[in-house]
Amino acid sequence: MSMTKIEKKIVGYSVKRENEEAKPAVEEELKIQHMHEDVNRPEMLVGATYKIKTPLSDHALYITINDIILNPGTEYEQRRPFEIFINSKNMDHFQWVVALTRVISAVFRKGGDVTFLVEELKAVFDPKGGYFKSGGKFMPSLVAEIGDAIETHLTTIGLLQPEELSDIQKQILQEKLDEYNQKKGKKTEAGEFPESAQLCMKCYTKAMILMDGCMTCLNCGNSKCG
Structure with missing residues (x-):
């Protein structure tokens, strides 16, 4: 058995087990890109636009949600929402719509579980009363319908699982x-x-x-x- 002479002061040590493979696994984990606020916006993002037409306004709202692809081409590839825009000819809601899109986009970029936004938005009730969509689905507010559109998008990209009947x-x-x-x-x-x-x-x-x-x-x- 060969021996190695230690000529410097020992400042620490660790015990290495036989057939240890933890280090490569950690190194592989460090290569996986997760969503966080420091992720730079790519030049191009893919997304979808949803049209909302309510009896509250003569003009429709168009909700665009753009996604970022993390770890493309690998087994860890994941599509995450990155930003949201809401456009309409109706300027009555302009101020709070701009504020809402900036807050939601900030939550998207923060990373982690963003699905809580759906329940929070859908729980907003208009004191003047809600309205029924075609098909009989009730929307308690315009904000709730924005949450419904986000739910549809998160379900489409796989972050939410639809509750379907057997x-x-x-x-x-x-x-x-x-x-x-x-x-x-x-x-x-x-x-x-x-x-x-x-x-x-x-x-x-x-x-x-x-x-x-x-x-x-x-x-x-x-x-x-x-």
């Missing part, structure tokens, strides 16, 4: 709708709910009907009977 649940709800229409002597088109349906406070869709003595949502399956 095929069996969809079949049961369809049977309840058919039974309800048969009793009332009315018909509804595919994707529509009875006009007399009430608002579901879980999915904010006007799709709750009384079936078997229990209020049940035909859209998300929420039931007051548990």
